Amino acid sequence: MTSDTPARRRARVFSRRRGAPSRARRRLGAAVRMLAALVLAGGVYTAFTPGAFAEDNVQLSAVAREGKALYDTSCISCHGRDGQGVEDRGPSLIGVGSASVEFQVGTGRMPMTRQEAQAEQKPPQFNDAQTEQLGQYIQELGGGPELPDGPLVANLESDPDALARGGELFRVNCTSCHGFGGGGGALSSGKFAPSLSDATAEELYAAMLTGPQNMPVFGDNQLTPEQKKQIITYISVQLQDDKDPGGLFNLGRYGPSTEGMAIFLVGITLLVFTSLWIAGKS
Incomplete structure (x- = not known):
């Protein structure tokens, strides 16, 4: 059996140090792997969700080109170039779809006259054709929800329930x-x-x-x-x-609760006056 001399112990320690990676190298390797994973995830997300971003050189249809002309004169000051939004003025329109535009513009809520708690309905500034053009431009710019084709009210003859x-x-x-x-x-x-x-x-x-x-x-x-x-x-x-869901009278169209309250108040008032009248007569 050979003796464990100091020289041999130093040789073993030196060999272990040289074979094991340093702490700095391990941290650097972990950072590189994390960066590679983030780049890979971002690439996959970009590849599979192209509709989340506006395309700079998107080819617009004729209807959308008409909508872009309207947008550039009436909407760009608040919603920015290509619908990207303007801070403290208007949100981005990328991904809102034509359905949102047709609702907001078709009911006159947009363009807003001033910033307030809620956009109120008012006479629309664009006709139906112009509203459709604006909606088509936003749809082709960034995608989003669209109104379906066909009737939006159920046919009660074929579906009575x-x-x-x-x-x-x-x-x-x-x-x-x-x-x-x-x-x-x-x-x-x-x-x-x-x-x-x-x-x-x-x-x-x-x-x-x-x-x-x-x-x-x-x-x-x-x-x-x-x-x-x-x-x-x-x-x-x-x-x-x-x-009127409330019944016989239209009291704000809030349902039977308003009619019940009105009948209760009127009835109580009549009973009080009748009681006073009877007491006075007796």
Whole structure:
């Protein structure tokens, strides 16, 4: 057996030091691997989500070119070149889709006259053709939700249960803000849910699809296109055709609660005066 001399111990220590990587080298290697992973993830994301960014040299259709001319004269000051947005003026329009443009511009909410808590509905500044051109430009610029083709109201002859199902969906998803009768209601910070009394089927579908103002987005995984059409059918047929859900009288179109309160107050008042009259006579 050979003795463990100091020279041999020093040789073993030197060999271990030379074979094991230093702490600095290990950290540098980890940083390089992390950087490579981030570059790879970013490349995959860019490759599979091209619609999230505006293309500089996108080839526009004839309708979209007309929309770009309107955009450059009426929208660019707030939403910036190619819809990229301007800080403290207007958000980016990349990915909002033609449905959002048709709702906001078609109802006169855009262009806004001034910055306020909520864009209010007013007479639109663009006609239907111009609104479609603006929507097509934004759609081709960055993609996003679009209104479907075909009728947006269910056919009650082929689907007689659509009205009842639409009413149930409306009560579950919409009444907390828009009220039982679609009359609208106040929200926080000066915002409000508008009345649905004069909303068109296209406006209703676009609102559910894009979630304007404080309204949530009802994607197809939450409300299918068929369910959206059923809600629109209920609003169009049951709430907009002079049919008051409260019953006999139209008291704000908020439903039976307002009529019940009115009857209660009137009844109590009559009973009080009748009691006073009887007491005075006796």
